[in-house]
Amino acid sequence: MAAAAQKTSWADDVDDQIAEQPKIENYIDENGVRITVEYSVNDDGKKVKITRKTKRVLQKAVVEHAVAERKKWAKFGQERGNKDGPDPATTTVGENVYLKLSAGNKSNEPEPTPEQSIKGQLQKAGAGKVVCRLCKGDHFTAKCPYKDSLAGLESADAPPGEDGAFPAEPTAGAAPGAGAGGSTIGGKYVPPSMRAGARGAGEAMGRPGRGDDLPTLRVTNISEDTQENDLRDLFGRFGRVARVYVGRDRETGAGKGFAFVSFEERAVAQKAMEKVHGMGYDNLILSVQWSQPRPDGR
Protein backbone atom coordinates (compact mmCIF):
# COMPACT_ATOMS: atom_id res chain seq x y z
CA MET A 1 0.00 0.00 0.00
CA ALA A 2 1.69 3.16 1.15
CA ALA A 3 4.72 1.29 2.36
CA ALA A 4 6.70 1.94 -0.76
CA ALA A 5 5.87 5.59 -0.60
CA GLN A 6 7.47 5.89 2.84
CA LYS A 7 10.82 4.94 1.48
CA THR A 8 12.68 8.12 0.78
CA SER A 9 15.61 6.59 -0.97
CA TRP A 10 16.55 3.45 -2.83
CA ALA A 11 19.28 3.12 -0.23
CA ASP A 12 16.64 2.26 2.36
CA ASP A 13 15.77 -0.82 0.41
CA VAL A 14 19.36 -1.87 0.18
CA ASP A 15 19.88 -1.32 3.89
CA ASP A 16 16.84 -3.38 4.69
CA GLN A 17 18.06 -6.20 2.53
CA ILE A 18 21.41 -6.20 4.17
CA ALA A 19 19.92 -6.01 7.64
CA GLU A 20 17.37 -8.75 7.22
CA GLN A 21 18.61 -11.12 4.57
CA PRO A 22 15.81 -13.59 5.14
CA LYS A 23 16.56 -16.99 3.72
CA ILE A 24 13.52 -18.81 2.48
CA GLU A 25 13.09 -22.43 1.62
CA ASN A 26 10.03 -23.35 -0.29
CA TYR A 27 9.03 -26.82 -1.35
CA ILE A 28 6.18 -29.27 -1.61
CA ASP A 29 6.45 -32.24 0.67
CA GLU A 30 5.39 -35.78 -0.05
CA ASN A 31 1.84 -35.08 1.08
CA GLY A 32 1.37 -32.22 -1.31
CA VAL A 33 1.74 -29.68 1.47
CA ARG A 34 3.71 -26.59 0.60
CA ILE A 35 6.34 -25.94 3.24
CA THR A 36 7.78 -22.48 3.54
CA VAL A 37 10.65 -22.13 5.95
CA GLU A 38 11.94 -18.66 6.60
CA TYR A 39 15.11 -17.96 8.52
CA SER A 40 15.53 -14.39 9.61
CA VAL A 41 16.72 -12.21 12.44
CA ASN A 42 14.05 -10.50 14.46
CA ASP A 43 14.16 -7.10 16.16
CA ASP A 44 15.91 -8.48 19.23
CA GLY A 45 18.69 -9.79 17.04
CA LYS A 46 17.64 -13.38 17.63
CA LYS A 47 17.54 -15.93 14.87
CA VAL A 48 14.05 -17.04 14.01
CA LYS A 49 12.83 -19.95 11.98
CA ILE A 50 9.30 -19.64 10.67
CA THR A 51 7.68 -22.66 9.13
CA ARG A 52 4.45 -22.31 7.25
CA LYS A 53 2.48 -25.19 5.89
CA THR A 54 -0.08 -24.68 3.21
CA LYS A 55 -2.28 -27.45 1.98
CA ARG A 56 -2.48 -27.26 -1.76
CA VAL A 57 -4.60 -30.09 -2.98
CA LEU A 58 -4.40 -28.91 -6.55
CA GLN A 59 -0.65 -28.58 -6.55
CA LYS A 60 0.01 -31.89 -8.14
CA ALA A 61 -2.36 -31.20 -10.99
CA VAL A 62 -0.87 -27.75 -11.48
CA VAL A 63 2.65 -29.11 -11.76
CA GLU A 64 1.64 -31.79 -14.18
CA HIS A 65 -0.13 -29.28 -16.28
CA ALA A 66 2.96 -27.11 -16.42
CA VAL A 67 5.02 -30.10 -17.43
CA ALA A 68 2.50 -30.97 -20.09
CA GLU A 69 2.76 -27.47 -21.47
CA ARG A 70 6.54 -27.70 -21.66
CA LYS A 71 6.33 -30.90 -23.60
CA LYS A 72 4.72 -28.98 -26.46
CA TRP A 73 7.47 -26.41 -26.74
CA ALA A 74 9.17 -26.30 -30.08
CA LYS A 75 12.64 -27.76 -29.84
CA PHE A 76 15.72 -25.73 -30.53
CA GLY A 77 19.43 -26.16 -30.87
CA GLN A 78 20.52 -29.57 -32.04
CA GLU A 79 17.04 -30.89 -31.44
CA ARG A 80 15.42 -28.31 -33.66
CA GLY A 81 12.74 -29.75 -35.89
CA ASN A 82 12.29 -32.95 -33.91
CA LYS A 83 8.88 -33.83 -32.66
CA ASP A 84 7.57 -32.68 -29.31
CA GLY A 85 8.20 -34.54 -26.14
CA PRO A 86 11.17 -36.52 -24.89
CA ASP A 87 13.10 -38.56 -27.41
CA PRO A 88 13.92 -41.90 -25.83
CA ALA A 89 17.16 -41.97 -27.77
CA THR A 90 18.50 -38.97 -25.89
CA THR A 91 16.33 -38.63 -22.82
CA THR A 92 15.64 -40.93 -19.94
CA VAL A 93 12.33 -40.28 -18.32
CA GLY A 94 12.85 -40.86 -14.66
CA GLU A 95 10.53 -42.20 -12.10
CA ASN A 96 10.64 -42.18 -8.35
CA VAL A 97 12.81 -44.86 -6.88
CA TYR A 98 12.02 -45.94 -3.38
CA LEU A 99 14.95 -47.34 -1.52
CA LYS A 100 14.16 -49.48 1.45
CA LEU A 101 16.87 -49.29 4.04
CA SER A 102 17.58 -51.85 6.67
CA ALA A 103 20.41 -52.60 9.02
CA GLY A 104 22.62 -55.46 7.96
CA ASN A 105 21.50 -58.27 5.73
CA LYS A 106 19.04 -59.67 8.17
CA SER A 107 15.41 -58.84 8.70
CA ASN A 108 14.92 -57.80 5.14
CA GLU A 109 11.62 -59.52 5.20
CA PRO A 110 8.63 -57.69 6.56
CA GLU A 111 7.99 -58.15 10.23
CA PRO A 112 5.13 -60.48 10.93
CA THR A 113 1.91 -58.84 11.89
CA PRO A 114 0.97 -59.26 15.54
CA GLU A 115 -1.55 -61.94 14.68
CA GLN A 116 0.97 -63.91 12.66
CA SER A 117 3.50 -63.49 15.39
CA ILE A 118 1.14 -64.75 18.05
CA LYS A 119 0.10 -67.59 15.84
CA GLY A 120 3.75 -68.49 15.41
CA GLN A 121 4.27 -68.48 19.14
CA LEU A 122 1.27 -70.69 19.65
CA GLN A 123 2.55 -73.09 17.04
CA LYS A 124 5.88 -73.33 18.73
CA ALA A 125 4.59 -73.57 22.24
CA GLY A 126 1.31 -75.33 21.72
CA ALA A 127 -0.18 -78.72 21.25
CA GLY A 128 2.95 -80.80 21.06
CA LYS A 129 3.90 -79.32 17.71
CA VAL A 130 7.51 -80.14 16.91
CA VAL A 131 9.64 -77.39 15.45
CA CYS A 132 13.32 -77.90 14.79
CA ARG A 133 15.33 -75.15 16.42
CA LEU A 134 17.86 -75.28 13.61
CA CYS A 135 15.85 -75.29 10.44
CA LYS A 136 12.26 -74.84 11.66
CA GLY A 137 11.23 -78.09 10.02
CA ASP A 138 8.71 -80.26 11.84
CA HIS A 139 11.11 -82.68 13.41
CA PHE A 140 13.11 -82.67 16.63
CA THR A 141 16.28 -80.64 16.53
CA ALA A 142 18.30 -83.78 17.12
CA LYS A 143 16.86 -85.31 13.95
CA CYS A 144 17.56 -82.28 11.79
CA PRO A 145 19.17 -83.28 8.49
CA TYR A 146 21.16 -80.06 8.68
CA LYS A 147 22.33 -80.70 12.20
CA ASP A 148 25.95 -81.07 11.21
CA SER A 149 26.15 -77.83 9.32
CA LEU A 150 23.89 -75.76 11.52
CA ALA A 151 24.65 -76.95 15.02
CA GLY A 152 27.53 -74.57 15.54
CA LEU A 153 25.44 -71.64 14.45
CA GLU A 154 22.60 -72.17 16.80
CA SER A 155 24.00 -70.09 19.60
CA ALA A 156 26.27 -67.81 17.66
CA ASP A 157 24.14 -66.74 14.76
CA ALA A 158 20.60 -67.76 15.32
CA PRO A 159 18.91 -66.40 18.38
CA PRO A 160 15.74 -68.40 18.87
CA GLY A 161 12.88 -67.32 16.71
CA GLU A 162 14.78 -64.64 14.88
CA ASP A 163 15.93 -66.07 11.63
CA GLY A 164 13.89 -66.30 8.51
CA ALA A 165 12.02 -69.23 7.10
CA PHE A 166 14.09 -72.12 5.91
CA PRO A 167 13.65 -73.02 2.27
CA ALA A 168 10.83 -75.42 1.82
CA GLU A 169 10.92 -79.12 2.60
CA PRO A 170 14.44 -80.43 2.70
CA THR A 171 14.63 -83.20 0.14
CA ALA A 172 15.40 -86.55 1.66
CA GLY A 173 19.04 -87.49 1.40
CA ALA A 174 20.05 -84.04 0.24
CA ALA A 175 21.59 -83.05 3.52
CA PRO A 176 24.82 -81.22 2.85
CA GLY A 177 27.87 -83.00 4.08
CA ALA A 178 29.52 -81.55 7.13
CA GLY A 179 31.82 -78.72 6.19
CA ALA A 180 30.87 -78.93 2.56
CA GLY A 181 27.54 -77.25 3.03
CA GLY A 182 26.31 -74.51 0.76
CA SER A 183 27.46 -70.99 1.31
CA THR A 184 23.99 -69.94 2.25
CA ILE A 185 21.91 -71.26 5.04
CA GLY A 186 18.32 -70.20 5.37
CA GLY A 187 18.89 -67.75 2.54
CA LYS A 188 21.67 -65.93 4.35
CA TYR A 189 25.30 -66.05 3.41
CA VAL A 190 27.47 -67.85 5.88
CA PRO A 191 31.17 -67.11 5.61
CA PRO A 192 33.43 -70.13 5.44
CA SER A 193 34.89 -69.32 8.82
CA MET A 194 31.48 -69.71 10.37
CA ARG A 195 30.45 -72.95 8.70
CA ALA A 196 30.60 -76.25 10.42
CA GLY A 197 34.10 -77.60 10.53
CA ALA A 198 35.69 -74.18 10.72
CA ARG A 199 38.16 -74.09 13.50
CA GLY A 200 36.95 -72.23 16.53
CA ALA A 201 33.76 -70.21 16.45
CA GLY A 202 34.45 -66.84 14.93
CA GLU A 203 38.16 -67.36 15.26
CA ALA A 204 39.72 -65.61 12.31
CA MET A 205 43.24 -66.34 11.22
CA GLY A 206 45.93 -63.84 10.66
CA ARG A 207 45.63 -61.27 13.34
CA PRO A 208 49.19 -61.22 14.49
CA GLY A 209 50.09 -59.41 17.62
CA ARG A 210 47.09 -59.98 19.74
CA GLY A 211 44.53 -62.41 20.91
CA ASP A 212 46.96 -65.28 20.56
CA ASP A 213 49.31 -63.28 22.80
CA LEU A 214 52.47 -63.36 20.84
CA PRO A 215 55.49 -62.94 23.06
CA THR A 216 56.22 -59.25 22.80
CA LEU A 217 59.14 -57.15 23.90
CA ARG A 218 59.06 -53.48 24.61
CA VAL A 219 62.19 -51.83 23.33
CA THR A 220 62.95 -48.41 24.75
CA ASN A 221 65.62 -45.82 24.17
CA ILE A 222 65.60 -46.20 20.45
CA SER A 223 66.44 -43.12 18.45
CA GLU A 224 63.53 -41.22 17.07
CA ASP A 225 64.30 -42.13 13.51
CA THR A 226 64.48 -45.86 14.08
CA GLN A 227 62.21 -47.61 11.60
CA GLU A 228 60.28 -50.85 11.81
CA ASN A 229 62.66 -52.46 9.40
CA ASP A 230 65.67 -51.51 11.48
CA LEU A 231 64.22 -53.41 14.40
CA ARG A 232 63.16 -56.28 12.20
CA ASP A 233 66.74 -56.61 11.04
CA LEU A 234 68.08 -56.34 14.54
CA PHE A 235 65.73 -58.84 16.14
CA GLY A 236 65.28 -61.09 13.15
CA ARG A 237 68.66 -62.67 13.88
CA PHE A 238 67.19 -64.50 16.85
CA GLY A 239 64.19 -65.97 15.13
CA ARG A 240 61.04 -65.15 13.34
CA VAL A 241 59.67 -61.69 14.10
CA ALA A 242 55.90 -61.58 13.91
CA ARG A 243 55.30 -57.90 14.24
CA VAL A 244 57.08 -54.64 14.88
CA TYR A 245 55.44 -51.47 16.04
CA VAL A 246 57.28 -48.22 16.49
CA GLY A 247 55.60 -45.68 18.72
CA ARG A 248 55.28 -42.44 16.85
CA ASP A 249 53.82 -39.02 17.27
CA ARG A 250 50.56 -39.15 15.40
CA GLU A 251 51.10 -35.67 13.97
CA THR A 252 54.75 -35.52 13.09
CA GLY A 253 55.49 -39.20 12.58
CA ALA A 254 58.63 -38.84 14.63
CA GLY A 255 59.47 -41.81 16.79
CA LYS A 256 58.69 -41.52 20.48
CA GLY A 257 61.63 -43.63 21.51
CA PHE A 258 59.99 -46.98 22.06
CA ALA A 259 58.81 -49.92 20.06
CA PHE A 260 57.19 -53.32 20.39
CA VAL A 261 58.62 -56.39 18.80
CA SER A 262 56.56 -59.56 18.77
CA PHE A 263 58.01 -62.98 18.09
CA GLU A 264 56.49 -66.26 17.16
CA GLU A 265 58.17 -68.07 20.03
CA ARG A 266 58.66 -67.08 23.57
CA ALA A 267 62.07 -68.71 23.83
CA VAL A 268 63.28 -66.66 20.89
CA ALA A 269 61.95 -63.51 22.46
CA GLN A 270 63.66 -64.39 25.70
CA LYS A 271 66.97 -64.90 23.96
CA ALA A 272 66.63 -61.68 22.00
CA MET A 273 65.85 -59.74 25.12
CA GLU A 274 68.97 -61.02 26.83
CA LYS A 275 71.16 -60.24 23.86
CA VAL A 276 69.79 -56.86 22.87
CA HIS A 277 69.20 -55.36 26.28
CA GLY A 278 72.07 -52.99 26.92
CA MET A 279 73.24 -53.11 23.33
CA GLY A 280 74.54 -49.92 21.84
CA TYR A 281 72.47 -48.82 18.89
CA ASP A 282 72.51 -45.47 17.14
CA ASN A 283 74.71 -44.05 19.92
CA LEU A 284 72.07 -45.03 22.46
CA ILE A 285 71.86 -48.00 24.75
CA LEU A 286 68.81 -50.11 24.15
CA SER A 287 66.62 -51.29 26.94
CA VAL A 288 64.43 -54.35 26.42
CA GLN A 289 61.73 -55.75 28.66
CA TRP A 290 58.70 -57.95 28.31
CA SER A 291 55.80 -55.81 27.30
CA GLN A 292 52.71 -55.53 29.38
CA PRO A 293 49.71 -56.63 27.35
CA ARG A 294 47.51 -53.77 26.32
CA PRO A 295 44.65 -53.12 28.71
CA ASP A 296 42.06 -53.80 26.08
CA GLY A 297 42.49 -54.95 22.56
CA ARG A 298 40.09 -55.69 19.77
Add this chain to the structure above:
DNA sequence: AATGAGCGT
Protein backbone atom coordinates in the same frame (compact mmCIF):
# COMPACT_ATOMS: atom_id res chain seq x y z
C1' DA B 1 61.26 -42.04 31.16
C1' DA B 2 59.02 -44.59 27.98
C1' DT B 3 53.18 -49.65 27.00
C1' DG B 4 50.57 -49.57 20.16
C1' DA B 5 46.51 -48.56 15.30
C1' DG B 6 42.45 -49.52 13.04
C1' DC B 7 38.73 -52.34 11.50
C1' DG B 8 34.32 -53.35 13.18
C1' DT B 9 31.86 -57.41 16.56
